[in-house]
Amino acid sequence: MEQPSLSSDTQELSESEESVYSGLEDSGSDSESSGSAEEEEEEEEDEDEEEDEEESSGSPSAPQTQARGFPGQRRSLQDDSPLDEYEQDSSDEEDIRNTVGNIPMEWYQDFPHVGYDLDGRRIYKPLRSRDELDLFLEKMENPEYWRTVQDRQTGADVRLSEEQLELVQRLQRGQFGDVNFDPYEPSVDFFSHEVRIHPVTNRPADKRSFIPSLVEKEKVSKLVHAIKMGWIQPRKPKENVPTFYDLWAQEDPNSILGRHKMHVPAPKIPLPGHEESYNPPPEFLLSPEEKLAWEQQDPSERRLGFIPQKFRSLRAVPAYSRFIHERFERCLDLYLCPRQRKMRVNVDPEDLIPKLPRPRDLQPFPTTQALIYRGHSSLVRTLSVSPSGQWFASGSDDGSVRLWEVSSGRCLRSLTLGAVVRSVAWNPNPSICLLAVALEEQVLLVNPGLGDRLLVAATDQLLDSWEAPEEERVQPVRWIPASPEERAKGIRLLVQHDKPVTQVTWHAKGDYWASVVRNPGGRQVLIHQSSRRWSQDPFRKSPGMIQCVQFHPLRPYFLVASQRSVRIYNLLRQELTKKLQSNCQWISSMAVHPGGDNVICGSYDSKLAWFDLDLSTRPYRLLRHHRRALRSVAFHRRYPLFASGSDDGTVIVCHGMVYSDLLQNPLLVPLKVLKGHAPALDLGVLDVAFHPHQPWLFSSGADGTVRLYT
């Protein structure tokens, strides 16, 4: 009231009872005594107000002053009394009536009191017997209800005063609680760029500010010494020279986009001859008829693009009439010149050849002809090596089967059979001494009588131990025991087919064998069991013209090569397992790798197809080494070798390494061309076979010999 700075609000408030105590500055006017008396009254009345004060008392000054604004009645009085003032300022806790502290007041819900005062006495909740209805009625009837709040620490209802309401509203509006606080006061800039007369602080200046620094002196003396000695060059003035950048400095002249690479040389123009001369010899000048013909010719057909002219001197030569025209054409040429250079790909043909190991590193393999087995008088169609590797059998067109000793080239036995021997097959089981011979429409099972006598006898016993079944079964062939004369020759059984037999082959166990019959459209393949004398036709319908068949060396599969494809049947499940497409015109022969996962096929169109059964049904590799039709292919049982014999009289030995690692494809390297057989009757090598243990190769040819290569 005394202070002119008070706002109008406070002036208005001052009219009420409490307004007297509202400000901070308006303290001094009231008397001590009255203030203290009133203070005590107030304390008793509004305990909750004090609680508010206590809460806010810890916070910084501005809100505190605000908070103190409205309960100021008592405060201002305290301010006046020096004792009270100290009491107020000494501690925050002093005003607290309830000593429970800052705890959830729900804990006192069930008690009649809400805490304890400083002396340890209970502070009792005000008596509250109002129910919902009373509350509702009060809400409806009490006009002060909206400004009544409950003090949770005492449980008493408090009616907010006008000043408290205003404070709440100001805070809700986001304004400062203190009415007198001006947030937009102009600030005083003490530390400005302007030099003031008086210092900001009254601190005396440092001594170092007026005493020269020894450290700097030392540093300067060092620099001066360095300059004297020439160690430091004083800075040169910058020369004002413009800098340039070479745009193409980084450009690789050899790059495709390099400018020199893009240079297209102009086409060479033929040098001028006599015709271009200003004074050509008369024979180069055109006669009138020629000139007429020249004019009638199409410009593109003319031999000369101009008519030779004769001038008496160089001075008389007129200006070139086609100058503009020619310039234009030249510009047109430049404009239309193809900017895209066609880069010719330079490939060294050596790089295209795959890197193969040298044959010398793949020893051993047959390299030279060692022995010639002579004796047959006609072409030797077929041969088969015994599982011991000591003998082999050969069948010829002269109607005989000969048994040879490998090491000496001696013919030990000769069976004259009187018809073309199409195929011989030695039983692969070392404990059975048996040879199957395909002779016209018969297959003879011959005991060659070589090797261990016990084995020979055991084989005979095995064949003779057969007993006729009680009921006769219908068989596609007839099994005929040999007559005594035939038995003396070694023949034990005759299997009579109805058509000429072209091939016989044994199963690895040595009991089953298969025969191929030339019977297009009808029954072509038969599987026989020699111990039970039982034959069967495995196929209901014939799969084309069958060239040859093979038993799988390990699994119960049966491979059938027809003209263009190889079918693999599962004999146990009696179903087609796989069909290999050979990309050849006409398969002539087939061999199965002893590991069982690879098959090679020779064809009459001089190709050899290697199939990897794990890889694909198409050939893994198609080898075209021979110049004429392949007649026979063979795998070695132990060494990674395979061979093919052809009509051109050569045998080609190749390295065929099969890896157990499934990720690695077979390695095929052609090793050696073995020559020796003389072509006869347009045929060369007819059959090839490997020695079972040694890296030796047998080949039989149309010249009636069998040759051994080692």
Next chain:
Amino acid sequence: MAQLTARFRTENRRFAVEDVPFSVPATSETADLSQLINKLLAAAHEDHKYVEFDFLINGQFLRLPLVTHMEMENISTEEVVEIEYVEKYMAPQPEECIFHDDWISSVQATEEWILTGCYDQTARIWSVEGKSIMTIAGHTEVVKDVAWVKQDSLSCLLLSASMDQTVLLWEWNVEKNKVKALHCCRGHAGSVESVAVDCTRTKVSDFWKETFVFLPTDEEDEMEEATPLATLSGHTEAISSVLWLDAEEICSASWDHTIKLWDAETGDLKSTLTGNKVFNSVSYSPLCRRLASGSTDRHIRLWDPRSKDGSLVLLSLTSHTGWVTSVKWSPTHEHQLISGSLDNIVKLWDTRSCKAPLYDLAAHEDKVLCVDWTEAGLLLSGGADNKLYCYRYPATASDVGA
């Protein structure tokens, strides 16, 4: 270089020349040097007759012009080269050609008789003059090998091995000219390819795949089956040749690329020599203690049977063009051996000249299957042309010293 300085020396006193360096033309060959020595000898001795000499430089026969040889052998031509000379070995003189009915698979000769095994299932005894004395028929299959066991003036014991899986021991009464089969040795499960008799003439070994050692008993009155003393199994393939090194050791060569040495007493494997080709034949010389093997890759290789690491080839003699089917050391000369091959040629080798043989005996018209060399200097070779050729190989005076 036109001239070389050479010093000549010889073991033979009779042909010794002065021990001074001579200057000889660098391109001179054996004939020139031989002439030079003869001239020197003629100057020294009045009664000297012309003798052909052969020359050795560092133990190698001189076969090329002197300078070429020295370049090949990396001998310095600056220094004085020492040349040893020996009397030239005379060419073997053909003596007999004995005709057989079939291929000759094996031959073994003594001083008086020649025993041959033949593919017509017989073994034959011939006199060294080529007269047929006896034909022993008893096998039912091809006779693959024959061997003398014992010889004296009245009766001889001999063995024949055959493809019918038996070895027969025969007693041949010389005076009555009768043979009697004493024992039949069975036990093989294949044809018997080779048979060997040990030095003391009591034990016999043979085989196909396994080696059996038989001890023939002395009972003579009936033909008895002999049982094997020991079975030496270890070869994985056919055994092509077997022999006794001495009384305790047996050596066998096989198609599985190994030569194995066995202890005859215990039957244990002592050591293995590993080659890389099939062995066809093996021969041992007690004079130089070397094994010679003939294999299918046309080389003759010399081995030291005592070497432990087993795969060391001392020397290989290469001149044949086909399989070497049989080799035989000279019983009297430590450097010489004879070999027969499928290229129809029998070659006489000196180990001091491994590039070229001493002599080629090219009489056969077909494969040579067996060779033999007797102590009397008789070279024998039989082959697929049904002929057994005999050569007389004169032992030169220098042989005696060697």
